[in-house]
Amino acid sequence: MNIQKLILPIFSPIFIIILISSVMVNPLQLASSLDPSQTSPSRNRPAITLNEDNVFVLWPDNKTSTGKSDIFLAKSADGGASFKDILNLSNTTSRSANPELIISGANIYVTWLEDFNNSGNWEIYFKASNDNGTTFNKPINISNNTGLSEDPEIAADEENVILTWWDNSTSNGDRHVMYRASTDNGITFNPIITLNATTGITSP
Numbered sequence: 001m002n003i004q005k006l007i008l009p010i011f012s013p014i015f016i017i018i019l020i021s022s023v024m025v026n027p028l029q030l031a032s033s034l035d036p037s038q039t040s041p042s043r044n045r046p047a048i049t050l051n052e053d054n055v056f057v058l059w060p061d062n063k064t065s066t067g068k069s070d071i072f073l074a075k076s077a078d079g080g081a082s083f084k085d086i087l088n089l090s091n092t093t094s095r096s097a098n099p100e101l102i103i104s105g106a107n108i109y110v111t112w113l114e115d116f117n118n119s120g121n122w123e124i125y126f127k128a129s130n131d132n133g134t135t136f137n138k139p140i141n142i143s144n145n146t147g148l149s150e151d152p153e154i155a156a157d158e159e160n161v162i163l164t165w166w167d168n169s170t171s172n173g174d175r176h177v178m179y180r181a182s183t184d185n186g187i188t189f190n191p192i193i194t195l196n197a198t199t200g201i202t203s204p
């Protein structure tokens with residue numbers, strides 16, 4: 001067999017064009033892949049936390065009157081033996097997804113993604129309870145920008161609450177890790193800090 005005949009087609013212009021086309025990212029596929037409802041199904045799962053006998057389970061559900069998902073919370077006060085008082089925490093006519101929660105003393109902190117006004121602009125929403133989940137404060141739009149905000153994570157300690165998420169709202173459209181902190185149990189939040197992986201920490 002003539003090995004040269006086999007090698008030459010690999011370097012032919014047609015083969016190279018096919019190769020480049022196969023590795024290029026289709027812009028439509030990229031846009032689709034940034035839709036949290038499509039790319040993060042594994043993240044769109046129930047979340048759970050507990051404090052002594054209090055167990056909280058959080059999940060997204062589209063069995064709503066609008067057919068658009070909301071974030072529901074179930075609380076058990078007997079170590080998970082029984083649950084009652086299922087609360088609809090988002091209660092919006094747009095999609096609500098990817099919930100996370102954390103407990104710190106009598107404070108329950110919840111974050112999720114909200115398809116703001118069904119616009120495709122996903123935002124990081126936050127809601128706090130300061131009475132062990134009996135009542136919740138009004139939701140806060142933590143990201144509040146026109147970029148795609150997704151994958152929120154939350155942590156808390158005493159009166160401090162911190163949130164991080166991905167966001168592409170910067171001028172060049174790059175995705176950055178965003179950070180926002182509260183020092184009063186989630187009542188108010190400091191300005192957003194953008195964590196830039198290439199130049200260090202910058203504030204918008």
Ligand SMILES: [Ca+2]
Nearest residue numbers: 069092094096
């Ligand atoms: Ca909703």
Ligand SMILES: [Ca+2]
Nearest residue numbers: 122145147149
């Ligand atoms: Ca946003």
